[in-house]
Structures are given as C-alpha cells and as structure tokens.
Amino acid sequence: MSEDAIKAEGLTKVFNGSLVAVDHVNFSVKHGEIFGFLGPNGAGKTTTINMLITILKPTDGKASILGYDIAKQNHEVRYSIGLVPQEYTADEDLTGYENILLCADLYGISREVSKKRALELLELVELTEFKDKKVQTFSGGMRRRLELACGLINRPKVLFLDEPTLGLDVQTRAATWNYIKRLKKEFGMTLFMTTHYLEEADALCDRIAIIDHGKIIVVGTPTELKDSLGGDIITVGIQKDVDITGLVKKIEHVKEVKKENGTYMIKSENGEITAPLIIEALRKEGHVVTRLSLTKPTLNEVYLQYTGRSMRDAEESGESLAAKRFTRARFRH
Amino acid sequence: MSKMNDVSKSKLHGLWALTNRELKKWYKAPTVFILTLIQPVIWLGLLGNALNLGSLVSSSSITFPADLASQFTPQQLGILNDFFSNVGDQILQSTFGTTSYISFMAVGMIAFTALFTTMFSGMSVVWDRRLGFLNKALSTPVSRAVIIFSKVLSAALRSMFQAAIILIIALPLGFQFGDAFTPINILGVFAFLFLICLGLSSLFIAINIRSTRMETPMAVMNLLNLPLTFASSAFFPIERMPDWLQAVANVNPLSYTMNGMRQLLINSTIDYSQLALQYAYVGIFAAVLTTIGIVLSWRFLNK
Numbered sequence: 001m002s003e004d005a006i007k008a009e010g011l012t013k014v015f016n017g018s019l020v021a022v023d024h025v026n027f028s029v030k031h032g033e034i035f036g037f038l039g040p041n042g043a044g045k046t047t048t049i050n051m052l053i054t055i056l057k058p059t060d061g062k063a064s065i066l067g068y069d070i071a072k073q074n075h076e077v078r079y080s081i082g083l084v085p086q087e088y089t090a091d092e093d094l095t096g097y098e099n100i101l102l103c104a105d106l107y108g109i110s111r112e113v114s115k116k117r118a119l120e121l122l123e124l125v126e127l128t129e130f131k132d133k134k135v136q137t138f139s140g141g142m143r144r145r146l147e148l149a150c151g152l153i154n155r156p157k158v159l160f161l162d163e164p165t166l167g168l169d170v171q172t173r174a175a176t177w178n179y180i181k182r183l184k185k186e187f188g189m190t191l192f193m194t195t196h197y198l199e200e201a202d203a204l205c206d207r208i209a210i211i212d213h214g215k216i217i218v219v220g221t222p223t224e225l226k227d228s229l230g231g232d233i234i235t236v237g238i239q240k241d242v243d244i245t246g247l248v249k250k251i252e253h254v255k256e257v258k259k260e261n262g263t264y265m266i267k268s269e270n271g272e273i274t275a276p277l278i279i280e281a282l283r284k285e286g287h288v289v290t291r292l293s294l295t296k297p298t299l300n301e302v303y304l305q306y307t308g309r310s311m312r313d314a315e316e317s318g319e320s321l322a323a324k325r326f327t328r329a330r331f332r333h
Numbered sequence: 334m335s336k337m338n339d340v341s342k343s344k345l346h347g348l349w350a351l352t353n354r355e356l357k358k359w360y361k362a363p364t365v366f367i368l369t370l371i372q373p374v375i376w377l378g379l380l381g382n383a384l385n386l387g388s389l390v391s392s393s394s395i396t397f398p399a400d401l402a403s404q405f406t407p408q409q410l411g412i413l414n415d416f417f418s419n420v421g422d423q424i425l426q427s428t429f430g431t432t433s434y435i436s437f438m439a440v441g442m443i444a445f446t447a448l449f450t451t452m453f454s455g456m457s458v459v460w461d462r463r464l465g466f467l468n469k470a471l472s473t474p475v476s477r478a479v480i481i482f483s484k485v486l487s488a489a490l491r492s493m494f495q496a497a498i499i500l501i502i503a504l505p506l507g508f509q510f511g512d513a514f515t516p517i518n519i520l521g522v523f524a525f526l527f528l529i530c531l532g533l534s535s536l537f538i539a540i541n542i543r544s545t546r547m548e549t550p551m552a553v554m555n556l557l558n559l560p561l562t563f564a565s566s567a568f569f570p571i572e573r574m575p576d577w578l579q580a581v582a583n584v585n586p587l588s589y590t591m592n593g594m595r596q597l598l599i600n601s602t603i604d605y606s607q608l609a610l611q612y613a614y615v616g617i618f619a620a621v622l623t624t625i626g627i628v629l630s631w632r633f634l635n636k
Binding site for chain 1: 343346347349350351354357358361362464465466468469470471472473474475635636
C-alpha cells in the first residue's frame, strides 16, 4: 500500500480554456489523518474535491487515492472512497433505510450485506428509531446524519466531507464532531474535509491546508499555523500621544510593533510573560497605560492573515450559489 | 482488494435501483400518482366529448324539416335515418379509421402522455443536479450510462403503465377495439411506447443536463410541446390538414407512433407494410436520438 492516502502533484483544473480554478496544487494526506481544506468561496476547494472524487477530470497534473490514479483507475478510486456532500441528497419520498439501501445499490453491494450494514450505520448515526420514516419528516440534523450513513455504506478507506456541519445547531454539530472522531479512531479512516468553521478545523483536523485563488498557501498542523503568525498579540494604549515604538521594541520577546489608531499592536511569543514587562518598562519612562489586552491567535487570525479580509461572494460560481440558496429555501418550509 | 468480493462487477449494477428511485417518487407519492391517473380521465372525458367530431356526422344531428318529413311514412323515415347514419359512419371510418372518435383520441392521448412523461423525466435531471444527487452518484462506481439510462427507462415504464390505465379508463367512456385487435397487439403498443420514450427522453435529458435552473427546461418544453402535439395525428388525421402542416406532422415521430398504435388497437384491418414502416421510423428516431443524447450527456459528465 502506498505511503499516502491521498497525494496530489501539480493538480490543475482549467475551465473553458481560461478560468484557472485549481493551479498546480501539491499536497499529501497520510493514512488515518483528518485533513482540513480551508479557503474562501471560489478558492478552488470544491473543484479540488470534485477531481479527487473523480467527478471532474484534471486538466494537468495527477493525484492518487490509496495509490490509485484518479484519472486512470477511477473505478478503483470510486470503490475506495465515500462522499458526504454539502447538500441533502437523500430522497424525501423514501425512508432513511431505503435511502441507505439505494446508496448501497450504487456500489453494487448485495442486498444481504447492505441490509445488515444499513442497520449498523443507522445505529451509528442514532437514526434507528426513525428508519422507516420518510426523509421529508427529518430535521436538518437528522438529514445530515443520514448523509453520513450513506457515505459510509461501502466502508470507504477515505471519506470526503464537504462542509459537514453547515447550517447545523450547536448540539448536532458537537455530535457530528464525535462521529468524525470515532471514524478516525475506531476505523482508522482517512478523512478529507472542507469547512468554513475554523474552530471546527482546529478541534478536528490533524493538518490543515489553506487554499486561495487555486493555490495552496500553507499546510500544517493547527498549532504550527498559529505559531507561524509569530505569537500572541498584545494591544497597549497610553495616555500621551508620544511614539513608544522604539522603547517597546527593546523589550525581550517582542517581535513586531505596529501603531494603529493610537494603540500599539505588539506581536510576541508567550504574551503572558511579555505583557508585564511592557507595563513595567512604560511606567519607568513615566507613561500611563490606559488599556491593555492580550489575544492568543486562533485559526481565524491565521486564515485572515493568509487569505486577506476582502469578501469573496462575488467570485463564487453561480451554480453553487444557486444550489445553496435553493437548499436553504427548501428547509425553511 | 478484499472489499470488492461482496460487490457486483456488472456494468449495469445500479440500473434498477436508480430506475426504481424514479418510479418510487411517483408511486410512493399518492397525490402525484392519483393526479397522473386522473389527468387522462379529464382529457378523455372533457376533450373527447367536447371535441366529439363523430357527432357532426351522426344521424341524430340531422332533423328533417316538418313539411319534408310529412311526405314520408315513419317506415321510410327510419330507412332514411339508417342511411344517413350509415353515411356518417363511413365518413368517420374513412377519416379516423374507426367509427368511434373517442377511440381515435384515446390512442392520441397515450402518445401524448408519453411525451409529457419524458419531458418531466428530463426535468428531474435538473433537480438531481441542483440537489447534489448527481454528483453523489457520479462519485460511486455506478456507470455514467446507467445514470442516464435509468431516467429513460423509468419514463418508458411509466408511459407503458399509463397507457394501460388510459385504455382501461377509455373503455367505459366508449372506447372500441378494432376488428383486427388481439391481446398480443398490446405488446406491440408497448414496443412503440418504449421506442418513442427512448428517443424523446434521451433528447430531453441531453437538453436539460446542462441546465441548473428550472426555467430553461420549462421554456424549452413549452416550446416543443405544442408543435409536437398538434402537428401530429393526436386529434385529427394528417390527411385532412393543410399542406404545410402535413409536412410538419409527417416528420413528427409522434404521428408514426399514434398511427402505428391505432392500427394495432382500433383499425378494422392492419396494413403490415405500413406497420413495418411505422416501427422502422420510430425505431430509427429512437436510435439516433438515444445516441445523440447519450453522447452529449456523456461529454458533459466527463468534463
């Protein structure tokens, strides 16, 4: 078996000969790893996933899943992967149980085996008591759990999750996180997920890749990424309007000082230790400190640092926007 | 891989599952199911009677002026009535191939229902795409051709079922089988329906698969719907149409389907060379459009 569960080398997708959606992307996902794929709307996340799950053909470059080439051995790839799409794809007129059996049929799994597995999976996602209810009576959370069960019917080695907790309430999201952790722990599954919730990526993912404008900007563990920002941010305000940049820069651990609207943003490792030092140094020089705050970097800061602050809705493709709007409208009823 | 032992390697796996998925949306939703059964009753009951062209030439629509009638004995009047009714039947027979207009129209209705069923089946591909089901299915080992063909097959099966229902409903409304009818002919009718559905459904799927909005297919269907229905022999025989309309109706595959089914169901004699021509025309139509449809859909799915 190959060393990496997923490996992409120079993976590229160009639409209509000019629109570069994914631009020579390289990354690898190890066996049993939860890999997070983050990026603004239109960054190339969905296109990358669609290539990996063999829905789209790469324009250039290659990728493999469990050693199977996604272009040349797509049949083997399809048997080894599972997909939990962002949309609710279950049929409303069918029951939860029937929906799982339908998924099983798409893999050609015999009825005998699929019936047993469907019941096991319904148990796993805690839908057993609703198994004979039509899906149209399900809540959003139940539907998402059903999607998860469908994605697991072929016992995939690699599971793709596209925004697995989009639009879920806090309880269901917590439960979903638990399922995801269990899949990794109990079945040694490799999980590839996209999300817009950075605390989710932080809590679940072993490693994260941030993609923007079709290119991977950075890959690393959540801790590595947070450390890459250069530590904590201490915000200091003083009474008088004098420049203290030079003074603060001399203090131990301080890496960077920026003045913004009369307050100073000081970057430093181990902010808890540096902050008292700063106050002391300022007092000695006769400055009165009027405000002080300490911020530990979260993935939010990491994300904004790498992708900038401008909004991307305009770049999102019309199709996925329409689909999202439609999905939302449907569940309002 | 050990995992592959419990799965089928057939290229056609999933075909019945996907076809049945389409059918279940219909027979498992009682409202939809009942409405699809009521629709032909309304068509036949309302249009079949309102447009009852047969009554125009029946003897009951002829009354003799009183001064004329007084010159005949009741016996002679009876003979005259019989004569006119006979002439009327002959006109109907030569125009519609049967003396019962409702029978003529019922067969039109069968083809018409097939047209609608294939249109809606074509539209369902837009839903599948928008709801993410298409992507989901494409990520599984099920063959691309099976995904498309399941839609075609479900449309064909639905049409056949609806054809049977229309015939059953039409019987109490006055439907008369022709002298040449034998139960075997029903199979011939199903063959016609299967072929026409194959062609139309493939065409509509190829049109719709690229669309993400419902509005586009609706507009296309509305545009095609009228000419396909009225420039055909659904309500009126082609021979009595103006020349330009005849030209259109004569290439319309629905005309061939209807005329073929009428031969099998309501005509007093079957012209086998005509029947062979009708099968050939509909068959070639199906083969060409299915090829085009599958090639176009295939190219889209293998972007």
